[in-house]
Amino acid sequence: MTSKNLVKVLEESLQDLRDKGLYNQIDTLDEANGPEISIEGKKVINLSSNNYLGFATDPDLIAAANKATEEYGVGAGAVRTINGTLKIHNELEATLAKFKKTEATIAFQSGFNSNMGAIPAVMTKKDAILSDELNHASIIDGCRLSGAKIIRVKHQDMEDLRAKAKEAVESGLYEKIMYITDGVFSMDGDVAKLDQSIDICEEFDIITYVDDAHGSGVMGKGAGTVKHFGLSDRVDIQMGTLSKGLGVVGGYVAGKQVLIDWLKVRGRPFLFSTSLTPGAAAAAKAGVEKLMTSDEPVTKLWDNADYLKQGLVNLGFNIGHSESPITPCIVGDENLTQQFSTRLREEGVYAKSIVFPTVPRGTGRVRNMPSAAHTKDQLDRALAIYEKVGKELGII
Template sequence: MSERLQWIQDELDRLKESGLYNRIRTISTPQGAWLVVDGKRVLNFCSNNYLGFANHPRLVEKARQALEKYGVGPGAVRTIAGTLDLHTELERRIAAFKGVDAAITFQSGFTANLATIAALVGKEDVVFSDELNHASIIDGCRLSGARIVRYAHADPVDLEARIRENEGTYRRAIAITDGVFSMDGDIAPLDKIYEVTSAYNVMLMVDDAHGEGVLGKGGRGIVDHFNLHGKVDIEIGTFSKAFGVVGGVSAGSPLVVEWLRQRGRPFLFSSATPAADVAACIAAIDVLEESTELVDRLWENARYFKAEMKKLGFDTGVSVTPITPIMLGEAPLAQQFSRELFEEGVFAMAIGYPTVPHGKARIRVMISAAHSKDDLDKGLEAFARVGKRLGVIG
């Protein structure tokens, strides 16, 4: 090994010693309630596939048709020769679904955040950011060059205090929050945050990655959940979670969307999303607009699983959504818990630092509409056995 790279090996060894090394498992089946992982059939409690769309026959068929019509790749960035009629159709459909005036799509939710933040603020500006915001928001803020002011998690009173402290020190300001926080499953008080930002003329942006397909009427998201249509300047979303595909979106003000077409760097400098993925996203909207059945089933499953886990004595944190963290504390315990669950036939990965703070390691269970009650009961039995064996529950 090169001496100049020895530091990497040293750091990897330290991660292993502290229980923070990620051992990545390999899946050989489509996403669903059950998977084959590392050659073993296991119950899937890991995926963000909230509605079971990742292998939904209607999405698969629309993707196949698009593949045959348009081929496998876009061949260009959107601004040169990469914008298909499918791209503009998806943008119209997702805007209508979310009840906004305009939308622009990106290759992922991560790039949507990077593009949007960097286009809206710069070195003379300030971002007021929830202290638990997603890594893509943090990275977008850093890339923008704007001054970053963190406010206490989901605390509009502290947000107002931070704004007041910084009044007169910036050209433009934006407040950014996750809608649903992916590690804890709690919801930002977006109505109260809006009251603060509107009072101080601060732009408001929400990342709805875990709210789309979950919150609001038929899964229309956090803005619909709080009835804030027309009041939030920009909503970021992803098609990789409840929509079951891949891609990102910025939706809201037509002015912001048009500016992103001119200055959103991932839009300008990275190839467009392939047609098959775009067609599958449109098919997901079709299904959601036809019925709330899958969203209703998701919430029914989530309520049942949470209630039963609490009866067993597990700590599920502050979650009020289908995201169900099983709080364990230290990373080595969480990793051992995950390994023993796998032996019991349950795929539920441990999450530790830096994804969550030190001392707050957990197993994060992702409930899906694809799970049957029998699936959930099997999972509950496995958690009970492992929990008792490791002394987590009595």
């Protein structure tokens, strides 16, 4: 029999979220996640997808997935360490290593799994991790699982990083110390100051780890934020996803061969969960190869992102300090943010509200994610709707 207390507590908690404007309604798409989508039969301009380059519906990636599925089957059939490593997995990892300019890579089932696997495999309760205070939830959870001492560093504050790095090293309490940061921060769109933070870490011999989930396929001609700063040979561990810029699913860690060899024997998601489907691995490989042969997708993405940003700023919206295609329209009040998102959708723009706990209380925003697949006409229509709804609600 279901516990009455559990049901009561959950119902009350859900109602509390609804009352505070913090409840997230999950919508179901009627079709593929492209620049325009249909939800409940209504066509809307899609500004909520992480499908930065439009690769989720790219014919070449679809063909690669279909071919691999016919050759290898719909699933790998086992974890990588038993007999779930197929030739296509090795080909994907070799292609990623070439793209990232590292000795080797390891593919995981998701970006979240990559952080959950890599951080605890490298760090232990004998160690300390310096972590930017706005790092992604998967980094936070990975750090917690490691058992290491977590030292929060003020967001993008290099003086605070230096002071805490010096204190941690001079304390003599830790066997190893790591600094971990997002490459591109997913809620504000700002880019990590890797050119400064890596210098500090090298000064104190601190391990460096960059989560480039939102930099993969976006920064550094698609190769990521580390490549953008020319630091491929100076960052110890790079994490990236196959699900955003590349439009498929999965994640990976790139670095020295010895690091990858270690993760293959100690990365728990790699060891205990069935590997990527052959179709996903082949599609991701095709996406990487496309980026290695042409700058066009990334150039188009940035052109559209700059166009949308300037249009929103001209209308009077607060887009914060975004330095990437991620473009928030910061509203503040959670209920007004939810209302804003709802009205945008009613008028023909799908841009999801982002509220606490994803962002701090009082900083609710609607997050826009333009892609290379959007046309200028679609962006112009979106801006016209933003102007109408923004004025209607008193946001601009």
